Amino acid sequence: MNKQTGLVLAALITVTASAWPAMATNERRSAPPRLVARLVPAQEVPAVSSPARGWFVAIVDEDAQTISYELKYDGLEGSIAQAH
Secondary structure, eight states: OOHHHHHHHHHHHHHHHHHHHHHHHSOOOSSOOEEEEEEOGGGSSSOOOOSOEEEEEEEEETTTTEEEEEEEEEOOSSOOOOOO
């Protein structure tokens, strides 16, 4: 796995793990909650120096029992081998 792919994977795991407990305890709202994360190489462990960047947005609709998400990225220096 290259460093850029690791950036995307680690950020998704962090966003999902940190946001899910809070969402589970919230009362139902009129609009489904949105999870938004800016993916930055310098925030990885270990930190990565790269021009790559990314954005992750997820909408959790408990009424419809769906999760919709969008992952965007640019500036990768290599080809993508995998994603989760």
